[in-house]
Amino acid sequence: MSDRLSAIFARCRAQGRAALVTFVTGGDPTPAATSAILDALVEGGADIIELGMPFTDPMADGPAIQRANLRSLGAGTTTHDLLEIARAFRARHPDTPLILMGYANPMLARGADWFAREAAAAGVDGVICVDVPPEEDDALGPALRAAGLHPIRLATPTTDAARLPAVLDGASGFVYYVSVAGITGLQQAAQHSIDAAVARLRAATDLPIAVGFGIRSPEQAAAIGRIADAVVVGSAIVDLVGSEGANAPHAVRQFVSALAEACARQEHAA
Amino acid sequence: MTLPNSLRTQPDERGHFGQFGGRYVAETLMPMILELERAYRAAKADPAFQAEFDDLLAHYVGRPSPLYYAERLTEALRESAPAGMGPKVYFKRDELNHTGAHKINNCIGQILLARRMGKTRIIAETGAGQHGVATATVAARFGLPCTIYMGARDVERQSPNVFRMKLLGAEVRAVESGARTLKDAMNEALRDWVANVENTFYIIGTAAGPHPYPELVRDFQSVIGREAREQMLEREGRLPDLLVAAIGGGSNAIGLFHPFLDDADVAMLGVEAAGHGLETDQHAASLAGGRPGVLHGNKTFLLQDEDGQITEAHSISAGLDYPGIGPEHSWLHEIGRVQYESATDREALDAFQLLCRTEGIIPALEPSHAIAAVVRKSKEMKQDRIILANLCGRGDKDIFTVADALGVAL
Numbered sequence: 001m002s003d004r005l006s007a008i009f010a011r012c013r014a015q016g017r018a019a020l021v022t023f024v025t026g027g028d029p030t031p032a033a034t035s036a037i038l039d040a041l042v043e044g045g046a047d048i049i050e051l052g053m054p055f056t057d058p059m060a061d062g063p064a065i066q067r068a069n070l071r072s073l074g075a076g077t078t079t080h081d082l083l084e085i086a087r088a089f090r091a092r093h094p095d096t097p098l099i100l101m102g103y104a105n106p107m108l109a110r111g112a113d114w115f116a117r118e119a120a121a122a123g124v125d126g127v128i129c130v131d132v133p134p135e136e137d138d139a140l141g142p143a144l145r146a147a148g149l150h151p152i153r154l155a156t157p158t159t160d161a162a163r164l165p166a167v168l169d170g171a172s173g174f175v176y177y178v179s180v181a182g183i184t185g186l187q188q189a190a191q192h193s194i195d196a197a198v199a200r201l202r203a204a205t206d207l208p209i210a211v212g213f214g215i216r217s218p219e220q221a222a223a224i225g226r227i228a229d230a231v232v233v234g235s236a237i238v239d240l241v242g243s244e245g246a247n248a249p250h251a252v253r254q255f256v257s258a259l260a261e262a263c264a265r266q267e268h269a270a
Numbered sequence: 271m272t273l274p275n276s277l278r279t280q281p282d283e284r285g286h287f288g289q290f291g292g293r294y295v296a297e298t299l300m301p302m303i304l305e306l307e308r309a310y311r312a313a314k315a316d317p318a319f320q321a322e323f324d325d326l327l328a329h330y331v332g333r334p335s336p337l338y339y340a341e342r343l344t345e346a347l348r349e350s351a352p353a354g355m356g357p358k359v360y361f362k363r364d365e366l367n368h369t370g371a372h373k374i375n376n377c378i379g380q381i382l383l384a385r386r387m388g389k390t391r392i393i394a395e396t397g398a399g400q401h402g403v404a405t406a407t408v409a410a411r412f413g414l415p416c417t418i419y420m421g422a423r424d425v426e427r428q429s430p431n432v433f434r435m436k437l438l439g440a441e442v443r444a445v446e447s448g449a450r451t452l453k454d455a456m457n458e459a460l461r462d463w464v465a466n467v468e469n470t471f472y473i474i475g476t477a478a479g480p481h482p483y484p485e486l487v488r489d490f491q492s493v494i495g496r497e498a499r500e501q502m503l504e505r506e507g508r509l510p511d512l513l514v515a516a517i518g519g520g521s522n523a524i525g526l527f528h529p530f531l532d533d534a535d536v537a538m539l540g541v542e543a544a545g546h547g548l549e550t551d552q553h554a555a556s557l558a559g560g561r562p563g564v565l566h567g568n569k570t571f572l573l574q575d576e577d578g579q580i581t582e583a584h585s586i587s588a589g590l591d592y593p594g595i596g597p598e599h600s601w602l603h604e605i606g607r608v609q610y611e612s613a614t615d616r617e618a619l620d621a622f623q624l625l626c627r628t629e630g631i632i633p634a635l636e637p638s639h640a641i642a643a644v645v646r647k648s649k650e651m652k653q654d655r656i657i658l659a660n661l662c663g664r665g666d667k668d669i670f671t672v673a674d675a676l677g678v679a680l
Contacts, residue, residue, distance in 0.1 A: 056580040057453065057565060059460045060296045066447060079577045104294055104564040109578030131294045131564065135284065139294075139564075156298040158467060163301060181298050182465035 004097040004125050005150060005173045008047050009208045009229060017264045018225030020045060021210055022256060023101065023234030025052035025068035026085050027077025028241055033248070034085050035092075037241060040249040042096055044256025045264075048230065049089070050128070053082055053102030060130045062185035064235040067242055079106060083122045090123025099152065099173075101128040104139065112143035119149060126150030126173040134166045141170055150174075155201060157181045157193070164204050174208040174230060175201060179215075185235025188214035191223055198227050218262035225263040233259055277531040277607055280598060285481020288604060291597035293480045294564045299460075302467045303567075307482045309387045314489070319382060326378045327493060330411070333375075335494075336363045337501035337658075342628040347648040356648050357655035360510065362498045362526065364662045365633065371663035372494060372522045373404035377473055379490030381408040384471035391466065392416040394473045395459040397424055397452035397518070398589035398636070399431025400663055401475030406440035408473075416440040419459045421451035424588050431667055449582045452518075452592045456566050476519025477596035480567030484597050491525025498658060499529050510658040512647060513538045516639040517610070518554070518590035520599045522662035527608060537609070540599060541643040543585035544612035554583035555612045556595040557603050570597040586615035586675060587635035589663070613642035619675055621645055622665065634663030635671065 012019040022041045026034055041049055054072035058065060082100070089098055100107075100119055107115045107129055119127065127149055132140050134153070144151045150173030158181055159167055168175065177197060179189040194211060201209050211224045212232025224231045237252055244251040280287045293303055313319040327333040340359045348356030364372040384392060392409045393416070396402030402418040409416035418435055422444040425432055435442050448454035463472045477487040502510055513530060515523035517540040530536045545553035553559060556571040563572040565580060573581045573593035583593040602608040613621070621641035625633050633641060640659050647657060665672070673680050 055578075056448065057457050059457045059566070060298075060464065062461075070447075073579065105572070105574065105580070106578040108564060109574070109576065130296050131567070133293065133295060133297055133300045135293050135300065139292075139569075154297040156296075158298050158301045160301060163304075167297065178298065180465075181467055183461045186465075 004095060005048070007095070008097055009174070012047060012229070015264070018228055019047040019230040020221070020256070020260050020263045021048040021050060021212070021230050021232040022046040022237055023050040023052060023232065024237055024241060025054055025065060025072050026082045027054055027072035027075060028068040028238070029071045030075040031077050031081040031085060035088055036249040037252055038089050039092065040253040041256055042093055044253040045260025046256055048097045048099065050099045050101045050232070050234070051082070051086060053079070053100055053106050055103040055106055058103065060183055062183040062235060064185040064238045064242070068238045071242065079109070083118050086119070086122040086124050097125045098123060099126045099128060100124050102130065104129055104131045107140060112140045116143040116147035116149055120147040124149060126152045128152045128154065128176060130154070134170065137170055152176055154178050157189070157197065168205050171205070171207060174210050175205060176232065177201060177209055177211045177228070178213050179211050180213040182213070184213060186214060188220060194224065195227055218258045221259045222262040222265065231263055278528060280601065281481060281485055285485070287598045287601035289562070290569050290600040291481055291484055292569050293567065294569065295480045295567045296464060298464045299467065299480070303480050305387070309383060310482050310486050313383055313386055319386070322382060323379055327375065331368045331374050331378065332366065333493065334497040334501070335366050337498055337505060338363050339505070340629050343625065346624070346628050347645060348653065351649045354652055355650065356653050357511065357651040357657050359644055359648070360502070360656065360658045361661040362494060362658060364494055364522065364660060365637070365664035369400070369404045369407050370666065371400040371404065371634065372491060372525060373401045373475060374407065375493055375525070376475065376487050376490040376521060377401070377404040377408045379486065380471070380473040381412055381414070384414070384473070385412060387471065389469060389471035390414065391470045392473055393419070393459050393462050393470055394475060395419045395452065395455040396475060397421070397455070397591055398587065399424065399428040399435065399667065400589060402440070402442070403431050403434045403438070405473050405475070406435040406438035409440060410438045417462065418442050419445050419455040419462070421449070421455045422446050423450040424452065424455070427671060428588055428667060452588070453580065460566070476521040477524045477598060478519045478566060478568055478570065478594060484568065487521050488524045488528055488598060491521050492528045494522065494525040494660065495527060495529035498526060502658060506656060509533055509536050510656040511535070511537060512651065512655070512657045514541065514640045514643050514647070514657060515660040516541050516590065516636045516662065517595060517599060518543070518592050518636065519594070520596040522660050524596060524598055526660045531607065538607070539643055539647070540608055540610045541639045542610060542612040543587055543590035543639055544614040545584040545586070547614055548612060551581065552584040553612070554585040554590050554592060556593060557600070557610045558612055560593070562600065565594055568597045570594050570600045571603070586618060586671060587639065589634070589636040590639065611643055613639040615675070617642035619672065622672060631661070632665035633661055634665045635668045637662050
């Protein structure tokens with residue numbers, strides 16, 4: 001099993017800070033432009049990169065990431081392009097964990113084994129599939145594990161105590177706590193409810209816990225970073241990619257620097 | 271009664287019809303799907319639930335719908351058929367239901383479930399608007415606020431149904447994403463549901479989506495086939511030789527077919543929308559032109575490219591304009607129990623006009639695809655054979671579309 005993820009979590013823990021996880025949609029605005037944006041994320045201080053696989057029907061995403069999917073597909077991005085983006089990223093950044101995030105259909109289109117094999121060969125560390133819950137793990141999970149990829153599971157405010165063990169069974173890499181029952185990029189949950197949820201997860205697993213959905217500012221990132229092992233920011237970065245055009249790498253680097261500083265200046269409680 | 275080797279015992283406990291179906295939803299929705307399944311099992315076992323459902327179907331919807339022998343259509347088809355050919359054609363008249371289509375059967379069942387579960391808000395997606403109207407109708411009947419998601423393109427081409435929904439007190443949200451049709455409306459309804467799971471019940475309109483929807487929609491629609499089976503035995507003293515129904519998601523078809531699945535002598539034909547033709551990329555025939563994939567919570571045949579991106583469907587009928595199909599149909603196709611063919615926009619328009627003139631019935635464009643297949647089949651079936659087709663909706667909503675297609679200015 002690839003260990004870039006555990007190495008980065010160990011380093012952040014040693015530095016007393018939360019890891020910063022940043023999301024952008026692959027191929028947004030074009031496949032050629034993505035590499036510079038990924039570099040900007042790393043240069044800005046992102047510890048882990050989530051690369052979104054564009055899909056025509058992103059049912060769990062809000063307007064920002066929906067638009068990013070459309071921009072990417074409109075530019076003709078293919079699965080082959082995504083894998084090339086990953087391969088090139090891995091060559092430039094040998095140590096930064098890279099996670100593919102997306103929906104089942106593009107991952108299963110040529111068979112789960114094909115996808116897992118190609119992703120692993122491209123240097124991907126883990127996969128988050130939004131619409132394959134533990135109940136359908138057979139569709140993708142075995143292929144990911146066989147290829148040495150982390151199947152990263154999502155827990156949500158609706159994941160109750162009875163269900164949590166099923167979610168954690170077969171999870172690896174980290175657990176992604178979706179802090180809002182809703183779609184990406186809109187409101188943030190109340191801090192106290194996130195605190196309680198993270199405490200519940202900690203009692204149930206030794207895996208690092210990342211918290212995302214609705215985190216748009218350094219202040220919010222700092223508050224989440226106090227309790228979680230990682231802070232995930234997506235839509236706010238994707239908005240910059242959408243609005244800044246050729247200046248996007250610069251704007252993204254600046255914004256991510258501010259997020260990284262916010263994560264670093266907090267004494268990590270856990 | 272289910273037999274040991276029955277085809278009527280699907281899905282399995284995980285919601286799979288063979289390799290199809292399942293529960294491919296985001297984790298946020300998963301607990302809700304499980305709760306719905308528990309509530310449905312309890313309701314199914316509760317005689318009071320069944321009694322209330324039956325009572326509303328009888329006195330609110332107007333069931334049983336008639337089984338009608340289409341004598342003049344049968345004669346007309348015999349005239350153009352080879353000698354000795356031209357079976358008797360019967361219609362199951364679900365277009366006579368309250369709100370004008372079969373959709374209401376399912377909506378009654380689901381809103382009773384919503385009430386049982388203590389949900390206080392209803393959402394739904396709609397294509398042609400028939401399911402939206404049926405949902406708005408039951409929401410009004412039970413006094414629950416209701417939001418209907420409808421693709422902006424469908425809002426334009428089905429404006430009478432938009433007005434109907436508003437009259438019934440529903441809020442209609444036009445969906446501007448994607449191709450702005452049924453698929454996009456379903457995405458948006460799922461986004462609403464995921465953000466409002468605590469108080470909201472999602473009334474899915476077809477026998478698709480995550481388990482248990484394909485099963486419960488089929489069960490509520492199976493009243494069509496149960497009635498038809500009984501009525502046909504009474505009228506003809508035997509079962510029909512061929513059942514025919516149009517397929518978008520496939521709820522009217524599975525409702526007709528399911529009670530007959532174990533009757534080995536009854537053949538079945540599902541008719542997909544071939545749009546401008548299967549040889550073009552402008553059609554909605556997921557079985558003929560698609561392959562298995564995952565969308566909207568289930569694994570089923572989908573129109574998609576080699577990367578798994580969903581491609582746009584096309585049909586003159588907004589109700590069939592969907593790039594997927596219910597998972598039970600995918601399974602019945604795979605095991606060969608049901609045959610699936612398709613009819614083009616042009617064939618459906620011809621069949622539409624044929625039924626108007628021969629029977630004095632204006633059918634919806636959706637069942638016009640089934641009628642087109644009846645026309646085709648009548649040439650190869652003997653006169654002592656019987657076809658039963660599902661007339662699942664009336665055509666009042668479609669007269670503007672038809673006028674436009676025929677080049678008539680209203």
